[in-house]
Amino acid sequence: MIVLLLRRLSSLLLTLLAVSALIFIVMDVLPGDPAAIMLGTSASPDTLAALRHELGLDQPLIIRYALWLGGVVKGDLGNSYTYGVPVAGLIAERLAVTLPLALFAIVLSVAIAIPLGVASAARRNSAVDYAAAFVSQLFIAVPGFWVGLLLVLVFSVSLGWMPSGGFPGWHSGFGPSLGALLLPAIALALPQAGVLTRVTRSAVLEVLNDDFVRTARAKGLPRRAALWCHAVPNALVPVVTILGLQFTFLIAGAVLVENVFNLPGLGRLAFQALTQRDIIVMQDVVLFFAALVIIMNFIVDLSYLYLDPRLRGRSR
Amino acid sequence: MSSAIKTVEQPAMRRTSLFLRRPNLIIGGAIIAILVIIAFVSLFWTPMPPGKMQIIHKLKPPLAQGLLGTDHFGRDVLSMLMAGAWNSLSIATVAVAFGASLGTLLGVTAAALRGVFEAVAMRANDVIFAFPPILSAMMLGALLGTGRFTAIIAIAVFMVPVFSRVTVSAASQVWARDYVLAARGAGKGGVLITVEHILPNIANQIIVQVTIQLGLAILTEAGLSFLGLGMAPPAPTWGRMLADAQTYLATAPWLAILPGLAIALTVFGFNMLGDGLRDLLDPREKGRT
Numbered sequence: 001m002i003v004l005l006l007r008r009l010s011s012l013l014l015t016l017l018a019v020s021a022l023i024f025i026v027m028d029v030l031p032g033d034p035a036a037i038m039l040g041t042s043a044s045p046d047t048l049a050a051l052r053h054e055l056g057l058d059q060p061l062i063i064r065y066a067l068w069l070g071g072v073v074k075g076d077l078g079n080s081y082t083y084g085v086p087v088a089g090l091i092a093e094r095l096a097v098t099l100p101l102a103l104f105a106i107v108l109s110v111a112i113a114i115p116l117g118v119a120s121a122a123r124r125n126s127a128v129d130y131a132a133a134f135v136s137q138l139f140i141a142v143p144g145f146w147v148g149l150l151l152v153l154v155f156s157v158s159l160g161w162m163p164s165g166g167f168p169g170w171h172s173g174f175g176p177s178l179g180a181l182l183l184p185a186i187a188l189a190l191p192q193a194g195v196l197t198r199v200t201r202s203a204v205l206e207v208l209n210d211d212f213v214r215t216a217r218a219k220g221l222p223r224r225a226a227l228w229c230h231a232v233p234n235a236l237v238p239v240v241t242i243l244g245l246q247f248t249f250l251i252a253g254a255v256l257v258e259n260v261f262n263l264p265g266l267g268r269l270a271f272q273a274l275t276q277r278d279i280i281v282m283q284d285v286v287l288f289f290a291a292l293v294i295i296m297n298f299i300v301d302l303s304y305l306y307l308d309p310r311l312r313g314r315s316r
Numbered sequence: 317m318s319s320a321i322k323t324v325e326q327p328a329m330r331r332t333s334l335f336l337r338r339p340n341l342i343i344g345g346a347i348i349a350i351l352v353i354i355a356f357v358s359l360f361w362t363p364m365p366p367g368k369m370q371i372i373h374k375l376k377p378p379l380a381q382g383l384l385g386t387d388h389f390g391r392d393v394l395s396m397l398m399a400g401a402w403n404s405l406s407i408a409t410v411a412v413a414f415g416a417s418l419g420t421l422l423g424v425t426a427a428a429l430r431g432v433f434e435a436v437a438m439r440a441n442d443v444i445f446a447f448p449p450i451l452s453a454m455m456l457g458a459l460l461g462t463g464r465f466t467a468i469i470a471i472a473v474f475m476v477p478v479f480s481r482v483t484v485s486a487a488s489q490v491w492a493r494d495y496v497l498a499a500r501g502a503g504k505g506g507v508l509i510t511v512e513h514i515l516p517n518i519a520n521q522i523i524v525q526v527t528i529q530l531g532l533a534i535l536t537e538a539g540l541s542f543l544g545l546g547m548a549p550p551a552p553t554w555g556r557m558l559a560d561a562q563t564y565l566a567t568a569p570w571l572a573i574l575p576g577l578a579i580a581l582t583v584f585g586f587n588m589l590g591d592g593l594r595d596l597l598d599p600r601e602k603g604r605t
Contacts, residue, residue: 018440018443019443019447023455026456137587140531140583141531141580141584142576142580143535143538143542143576143579143580145558146538146558146580149558150572152565153565153569157569251451252449255450255543256450256539256542256543259543271454271543274454282454282455286451290447290451293447294442297442
C-alpha cells in the first residue's frame with residue numbers, strides 16, 4: 001500500500017515537472033519583451049537593459065527556469081509585470097472566487113445528476129428514463145457560457161431578480177457573495193450534470209445486475225433500500241472517476257463563465273494576462289490550472305483505493 | 317456479450333428495420349447532414365452577404381428584416397449563422413482529423429512496441445491532457461496570434477491524448493487475440509499486423525470517438541471565438557456572435573439566443589450520431605456512456 005502510494009506520488013511529481021517545463025518553454029518563445037511592455041515605447045535602450053537585468057531576463061533559459069521553479073516551490077511566483085504585485089497574492093485573491101464557484105458547480109451537478117441517473121436506471125426504458133436521457137443530452141450539448149447568457153437574459157434583464165454579473169467580495173457578506181455565484185454556478189453545472197447523469201445511469205444499471213443486489217432483494221430488502229444502500233454506493237467509482245476527469249472541462253468552463261459574468265476569478269486573470277502580455281502571470285496561472293487538473297486526477301486515483309478496497313492489494 | 321452475438325446473428329436483410337430501431341442514429345445523422353449541407357451552401361449562397369453592414373437596418377428583430385433579424389451593424393443574422401456553420405464545422409473537422417490521426421498513430425505504435433515507448437507516450441498524454449484547450453489556445457494565441465490556425469492547433473493538441481488513450485487500450489486487446497499470434501507466427505512484422513489486423517478491428521471505436529469529439533470540438537471552438545481567440549473578424553463565428561450579443565441583451569435578445577441554439581443543435585446532433593453509431597458498430601459498449 002505504501003509502496004503503491006509512493007510510486008503514484010513520484011509519478012505525480014514527474015508529471016508536474018514536465019508540465020512546468022513545457023509551460024516555461026512555450027511562454028519563453030512568446031514574442032514580446034516583458035521589460036519593453038513595462039517601460040513603454042519611449043524607454044531608452046539603457047533603461048531597458050537595466051530592467052531586463054533586474055528581472056533576470058538576460059540569463060540563459062535553464063537558469064531562468066530553475067529560478068522560476070525554485071520560487072514556485074517556495075511559494076514565490078514572481079511579480080506581475082502590469083500590476084506590480086506578487087503573483088501569488090493575485091492568484092490567492094482570484095482563487096477566492098474561482099474555487100467556491102467550482103465547488104458550488106460540482107455540488108449542483110451532483111445534486112442534479114445522482115437522483116436523475118439513479119431514477120432513470122431504476123426505471124429503465126420508462127418515460128422517466130427517456131426524459132432523463134433527453135435532458136442529459138441537452139445539458140451536454142449546450143455551451144455553459146450560453147446558459148450563462150440565457151440566465152442573465154431571464155433572471156437579470158427580464159425579471160431583475162439577480163445581478164447580471166460582478167462580485168461583491170466575501171467581505172460584504174456570505175449571502176450576497178453566494179448569490180452572485182448562483183447563476184454562474186448553474187451555467188457551469190449543467191453540462192457537467194448531463195455527463196454525470198449518463199455515467200450514473202449506466203453504472204447503476206451495471207451494478208443492479210450483480211449477484212449481491214439480487215441477494216439483498218432475496219433477503220427481503222425493499223427495492224428502494226437495495227437500490228440506495230447496495231447498488232448506488234457500489235456504482236460510485238465510475239461516477240467519481242468522471243467527476244475527476246471532467247475537472248479539466250470545469251476549469252475551461254470557468255474561464256468562459258467568469259468572462260460572461262465579469263467575475264474576478266482566475267479565468268479572467270488568465271484572460272487579462274493574455275491581453276496585457278503579462279507573461280509571468282499567464283505562466284503561473286496556467287501552471288496552477290494544469291497542476292490542479294493533475295492533482296485532481298491523482299486524488300481520483302487514490303479515491304479508488306478508498307471506494308473499492310479490492311484494488312488495494314493490486315499494484316498497477 | 318449476449319448483445320454482441322445477437323448483432324452478428326442478425327441477417328443483413330434486416331438492416332432497414334435495424335436502422336429504424338435506432339432513433340439516435342437517424343435524428344443525429346439528419347441534424348448533421350442538414351448542417352453540413354447548410355455549411356456548404358453558405359460557400360456559394362447566403363440570403364445576404366454575411367459581412368454586409370446596413371446600419372439603417374440595425375438590431376431589427378426576426379422577420380422585421382430578413383428571416384432571423386439583424387445585428388448591431390445591420391448584418392443579416394441568418395446569413396451570419398450559415399457562414400458560421402461552415403467556420404465551426406470546418407475548424408472542428410480539421411482539428412479532430414489532425415488529433416485523431418496523430419493520436420491513433422501514437423496509440424497503435426504504443427500498443428505495438430509496448431515497454432518504454434508506451435510508458436513515455438502515456439506520460440506525455442497525461443502532461444498534454446492537463447491543459448484545457450481554452451488555456452492552450454490562450455498560450456498559443458499569445459504565441460502565434462489568434463485565428464483559425466491557433467484554434468485548430470489548440471483543439472487538435474487536446475484531441476491527441478484522447479485518441480491515443482482510446483486506441484492504445486483497444487489495440488492492446490486486439491494484440492492479445494489468437495489470430496494476431498498466428499499472424500506473428502507466420503512471420504508478419506509489427507507494421508503489417510497493425511495495418512492488416514489491428515486498425516480494421518479498432519476502426520469502429522475510432523469512428524464513434526471521432527463523432528463524439530467533433531461535438532466537443534464545436535463547443536471548444538465556440539468558446540474560443542467567444543473569448544476572441546478564434547477566427548479573426550469579420551469572419552462570422554457562432555461564438556463571437558454570442559460575445560457581441562452580450563452588449564444588446566436587453567434590446568436584441570434574439571442575437572443571444574440564435575447562435576447558441578445553432579451550437580447546441582450541432583453538438584446534440586454529433587452526440588446523438590455518436591451514440592447511434594456506437595450501438596451499431598460497437599455492440600460491446602452498448603449501454604455505456
